[in-house]
Amino acid sequence: MPRDTVTAPLISARDLTVRFGDTTVLHDVDLQVNAGEIVTLVGPNGSGKSTLIAAILGGVRPSRGRVERAARLRIGYVPQRLVLDPTLPMTVARFLSLPRRASAARVDAALAQAGVPDIAGRQMADLSGGQFQRALLARAILEEPQLLILDEATAGLDQPGAAAFYRRIEDVRRETGCGVLMVSHDLHVVMSASDRVICLNGHVCCEGTPEVVANAPDYRRLFGEGTRGALALYRHHHDHTHFHNHAAGHAHHHGHDHDHSKDAPH
Numbered sequence: 456m457p458r459d460t461v462t463a464p465l466i467s468a469r470d471l472t473v474r475f476g477d478t479t480v481l482h483d484v485d486l487q488v489n490a491g492e493i494v495t496l497v498g499p500n501g502s503g504k505s506t507l508i509a510a511i512l513g514g515v516r517p518s519r520g521r522v523e524r525a526a527r528l529r530i531g532y533v534p535q536r537l538v539l540d541p542t543l544p545m546t547v548a549r550f551l552s553l554p555r556r557a558s559a560a561r562v563d564a565a566l567a568q569a570g571v572p573d574i575a576g577r578q579m580a581d582l583s584g585g586q587f588q589r590a591l592l593a594r595a596i597l598e599e600p601q602l603l604i605l606d607e608a609t610a611g612l613d614q615p616g617a618a619a620f621y622r623r624i625e626d627v628r629r630e631t632g633c634g635v636l637m638v639s640h641d642l643h644v645v646m647s648a649s650d651r652v653i654c655l656n657g658h659v660c661c662e663g664t665p666e667v668v669a670n671a672p673d674y675r676r677l678f679g680e681g682t683r684g685a686l687a688l689y690r691h692h693h694d695h696t697h698f699h700n701h702a703a704g705h706a707h708h709h710g711h712d713h714d715h716s717k718d719a720p721h
């Protein structure tokens with residue numbers, strides 16, 4: 456395991472309730488993310504996904520319950536989008552040196568890890584959508600995060616672009632041992648990239664492995680029976696060691712590559 460790996464949960468939310476005025480947006484949400492696991496939040500528009508991320512990041516105060524973070528937890532955050540003034544000349548290398556200066560070698564390493572090794576000298580304004588999101592990912596990687604949080608980081612990317620982005624997230628997780636919490640609407644892609652999926656609709660409707668959630672009645676009600684065909688096709692590829700930190704904490708190794716299209720009902 457990489458140095459500095461936290462063995463307690465990285466973050467845990469307990470009985471989390473968030474109200475805006477008279478409206479209860481989240482109620483009684485329990486959530487935990489451990490080192491080395493990829494947890495994905497799915498849910499319809501307005502189901503409270505971004506609010507939950509904001510509460511975890513400390514930007515929204517819960518009206519009840521609490522969020523606990525591991526001591527001195529380093530979080531890398533990739534937002535859905537970031538609007539930069541297109542008339543402002545700024546190279547990728549300079550962008551990655553804000554607000555804290557990063558050496559050229561660290562910038563290059565972070566860009567390589569984000570899958571865009573050659574863009575340090577490019578202007579931010581000239582990047583494609585996918586390159587821009589990877590520059591944001593590189594910026595998060597520079598924090599040496601123990602927890603990487605991504606809120607709809609692939610919005611605006613086409614499906615191959617989103618799939619490539621998630622593969623890169625899996626690589627970063629494998630190389631650094633960080634935990635990942637992400638929000639995504641790319642159900643099809645996300646289902647194969649996650650260890651655990653949490654389906655949110657103001658509260659946690661269902662949670663578990665992608666297979667369990669894809670077959671859960673609440674999930675199917677929320678996303679419509681129409682997703683059955685798409686989900687039935689997803690492929691699940693694992694060949695890595697990762698650690699689950701349940702009460703006792705144990706590690707295990709997955710090494711399988713199989714097609715779940717045969718498992719799911721048609």
Ligand SMILES: Nc1ncnc2c1ncn2[C@@H]1O[C@H](COP(=O)(O)OP(=O)(O)OP(=O)(O)O)[C@@H](O)[C@H]1O
Pocket residue numbers: 475480498499500501502503504505506507
């Ligand atoms: N600062 C705020 N003040 C009042 N209401 C808010 C605030 N932020 C979010 N809301 C409301 O809370 C609800 C949940 O919003 P949130 O953005 O968390 O949902 P989401 O699941 O991320 O949605 P989407 O998939 O559309 O991004 C919405 O009804 C939204 O209007």
